Amino acid sequence: MTTPTTPTNTTGNGLGFWKVLGIIAVVLLALAMVGPLLKGLFWIALFGLAIYGGYVLYRSRSGKHQNGSSSL
Secondary structure (H helix, E strand, O other): OOOOOOOOOOOOOOHHHHHHHHHHHHHHHHHHHHHHHHHHHHHHHHHHHHHHHHHHHHHHHOOOOOOOOOOO
C-alpha cells in the first residue's frame, strides 16, 4: 500500500498564505494612517469640549436666562 506524497488540503501553490499576509499588511497600513489622524482629532475634540464647557458655565453664572427668570 502506498501513501500519496502530495498533501490533499492545499490551496493551489500556497496562494492562501499570500492572501492572508496581504490582508494583514493592508490592515496594518490602514491603522498606521488612521492612528495619527484619530490622535489629532482627540485633542481637537477635547479642546472643543473644554470651550463648550466654559461657555455653558459662563451662561449658567450670568443672571440672564432664556425664559426670563433670574436665579437668586
